[in-house]
Amino acid sequence: MSKVRFPIYHVIWILAIIGLLLMKPMFRAINVPLVFIFLPFIVVGWAMVVYGALYWRAKSFIVVTESSVRQSANLLTPLAETDLGGDPFPPMTLQLVGGAAWKGGAISDKDALLVRKSAVERLGKRTLLIYSPTQPLPGELLLGLAPAEADQAMRAAHSGFVAKTDSTAKTGSMLHFSLLDSLHGIDSQKLRAEQAFIVDKIATSMSHTRRKVYQGTDYYIKKIRGLASAIRRETPREKLGGFFKPSADAEASAAADRERVK
Amino acid sequence: MFDLQNRARKSTLVLMTIIIGGLLLLLFTFTISYPMNFMEILAIWTFCGGAAGIAYLTTVKFHSPICLTEDETYTTFNGRTEVVYDKEWDAHLGVVFVNGFNAAKRVLSKDDISTSGSTTLLVTPSPFMIETFANGRFIIARGKPHQLSRQEAVAFLNRPSIQAAFGDEVRSATVHWLFASTSMHADETPTDVSTLGDLTATLQKWHGEVAGSAEIFGEEFLRDLRAIKMFRESPLERMAREKDYQKKEGEKTDDD
Secondary structure, three states, X not given: OOOOOOOHHXXXXXXXXXHHHHOHHHOOEEEEEHHHHHHHHHHHHHHHHHHHHHHHHHOOEEEEXXXXXXXXXOOOOOOEEOOOOOOOOOOEEEEEEOOEEEOOEEEOEOEEEEEEHHHEEEEOOOEEEEOOOOEEEEHHHHHHHOHHHHHHHHHOOOEOOOOOOOOOOOOOOEEEEOOOEHXXXXXXXXXXXXXXXXXXXXXXXXXXXXXXXXXXXXXXXXXXXXXXXXXXXXXXXXXXXXXXXXXXHHHHHHHHHHHHHO | OHXXXXXXXXXXXXXXXXXXXXXXXXXXXXXXXXXXXXXXXXXXXXXXXXXXXXXXXXXXXXXXXXXXXXXXXXXXXXXXXXXXXXXXXXXXXXXXXXXXXXXXXXXXXXXXXXXXXEEEEEEEOOHHHEEEEOOXXXXXXXXXXXXXOHHHHHHHHOOHHHHHHHOOOOOEEEEEEEOOOOOOOOOOXXXXXXXXXXXXXXXXXXXXXHHHHHHHHHHHHHHOOHHHHHHHOOHHHHHHHHHHHHHHHHHHHHHO
């Protein structure tokens, strides 16, 4: 049975609170402005919102990659795996990360890892080692790199993966991708450059293509709407500012004129 | 672009409302007081300070270098690992210093050996049970840690080999032994390794095929100009056009 490790500063903290409450009869009541009572709770609330989720994630399953990234995970079972014979692709695995599961509470995984299956090793019950220098990318690119798996990730009941296909969507998931495997020596500067090429030239355009397919004619309507809204009127503030300082556009055109004169 | 600017303007307004509202609330709460024991208020401040501190420390530890074992995870200051030769046992021991923390962007850090010379050690019977991961940021110690009793830990620290190696810096330690590993195995070399150049060619071919069929959407769309008209016309123009159309239709039916 593993021993429960309880940090000493937790003990000191709890003892200090008990000690202060025990000393209560020795002191009298004073009038305290409400601000001094509410403020500490506001600070704690803020700290819990900002850092509290990480406490949960720190207690969950661990996924570490060769690119020095530590992730937490709700589940250590991969969402999808490919191991198809006769395929030019190496067997790949799609692992969801970024969530948490601890003491009966869980947060779904919102990010994804797409790596070679041969680069994944499970260590004990709680850890997954990924021997791949993963490249952090927008989650949308999963649509281009592994289209079928992307659809699974977006629609699986236990997944929180959101490929940001719409520019108005506020947050999107992150994809950590690699075709390299440092455990078996499939890693070099040339291979990394080739991987970047696959991401830039193939995955990006493929994800655009898929977006077009999903949205149909709406895709073009949105494009035109975006172009139309880019041509806009100046705000009163910008107009007012223009009296004192030329706008960036005016400066740029003036600079271009100067260049032409030269 | 326009959306972003609009959003930024909106968020600035929201922020200003929050700040002004917060200041008003602050003034209001300053003027109203509540009778309370001085120790109670101190206890509230201690509780809240501790809770905020622990939450913050968690982020520091989450982003620290770590040492992973088959059972437990330890944070570490810099993943210090040593190999010590023990003459009596005629064995090379692997020793990892853990329980410090160090996250560069998070301000706080603690060395693996405290100022009093106390530390936590993970010891393996062979240095090959320890490996570094991610350029040394993570340490993997293959084995399940078993904590030695206090007497055993003192006896271990007093061994001549350990004294010679760490006697100057370590005075007391919590020692965990990792006797055996269940996860060490010969690496299986994948047989289906194909170069990324091949993958690129295949992907380009596939992508070309898929994109070709998807382009049909675009062509169909461009043939249908009604959608473009929709943007060019103002609502007033559209209403006028519909009115004209209805008028013409009416005339037609009259002629009939």
